[in-house]
Amino acid sequence: MRALAVAALAGAAISLIPAPAALAADTKATITASATADKTAYAETDTFTVTVKVTNTSSVDAKHVHYIGGDSESVKDVVWGAIATGFDLAAHETKNLPVTGKFEHSAWTHGYGGIAFSLGADNIDGEGAVTGVQLNVPGAFTQFSGVIFQGESVSSPYEPGKTPGVPGVVVTAKTNDGKTVLGQATTGADGTFKFAHLPAGIARLTFEAPRGWKVLSGENGNGTPEQVQVIAEEADIPRVFIVAKQVPVPSDSPSSSPSPSVSVSPAAGPPLPVTGSNTTLLAVAGVVAVAVGAGLVLIARRRRVRLEA
Structure with missing residues (x-):
């Protein structure tokens, strides 16, 4: 989330600012979000529950906090609940909201699924809050x-x-x-x-x-x-x-002394x-999970080279 830039004023300049102008800086809310899965690993047939923790870190009520965009990988039937319909968040208040869903078969073949999304509000400051979570589906x-x-x-x-x-x-x-x-x-x-x-x-x-x-x-x-x-x-x-x-x-230096031999303990076992x-x-x-920057990396890059027939 882009941080709020605050002008630094010093000396007598502070006394010249009218009280209404100072209060105007407090009309925007700032929120943060994080997502936590209910399990460390899932079966392909499981239903997952992700708890989304949303916090209003400002002294202003956040109006109509809601889902504004996102992406998913190998999941289906996702129910966003209050995150989709929107909710108010009082100053310095925290809410924990559930998101549920199921897995597609590709979650098993890929080893994971996941969701990543952004939250905004009608009076948000900056770009909102971005979070996501990878849901591990091992076994393949x-x-x-x-x-x-x-x-x-x-x-x-x-x-x-x-x-x-x-x-x-x-x-x-x-x-x-x-x-x-x-x-x-x-x-x-x-x-x-x-x-x-x-x-x-x-x-x-x-x-x-x-x-x-x-x-x-x-x-x-x-x-x-x-x-x-x-x-x-x-x-x-x-x-x-x-x-x-x-x-x-590099050529070996004639003055180089041979490296001492290293013994291996029998307890270490054969190589x-x-x-x-x-x-x-x-x-x-x-x-x-792979957390990079502002969101969730759901698909790892593959090495791309120019193939010639």
């Missing part, structure tokens, strides 16, 4: 594959069957918050990698390239994690295409094998 698992191919920049084109891939790149899939590892895969000779069993939802991919290569992942190709959407019941074809660029290999494009499922976790 699917394969997910992609290609790491050779290029010079993030805009390099990929021509299936002709553009050379980059073998030996270790790809790690994590939950969207980056806290839980879901699996690892390694690119084969053609640059393809495949996870055989990932939970539907939003995942983040990180890349460990062989010596002499840099994977141009992330929004601007700066090597940050790649956010992808894992969707069940889709065809088993590559869903993400990422460029890797050759970089100079997990990662070969070819095979996938090892390390952990399973539910998808997490």
Whole structure:
């Protein structure tokens, strides 16, 4: 919400302002809103209840607070109640209002549904209040594959069957918050990698390239994690295409001393094998909400490259 700009006056100038003008600044209300789901995870057949907390943070009554726009993902039969019809909110008052609905099948295949919306009032100050919530619907698992191919920049084109891939790149899939590892895969000779069993939802991919290569992942190709959407019941074809660029290999300094060996405690257990494009499922976790800026991100971006026939 855009903050109210307040002019700063000093000294004798303050005494020159008439009382009515000072009071005029208090005719607009300011509200905030937040949304909370009644469960951390749902089944596809569940009915969800979202509690919307609306607070009037000003000293002026907010008149006819109401829904003014929004979006939803993989939900249906949403009942907005008083948020749709409108309600008054006294100065410094808070109301908790329910919003209910059901899930479409796509909530299960995507791993989540969600709502995002904006509230306004007849005498609101600024742009109103924006809030939203992601509703996790875990349970679906699917394969997910992609290609790491050779290029010079993030805009390099990929021509299936002709553009050379980059073998030996270790790809790690994590939950969207980056806290839980879901699996690892390694690119084969053609640059393809495949996870055989990932939970539907939003995942983040990180890349460990062989010596002499840099994977141009992330929004601007700066090597940050790649956010992808894992969707069940889709065809088993590559869903993400990422460029890797050759970089100079620094020469080893003759004065460098060898690194000390590191012993591994037997309690740690043997390392997990990662070969070819095979996938090892390390952990399973539910998808997490993604709160960005003023609303809810309901669909993760996919890597877009220029494909050439």
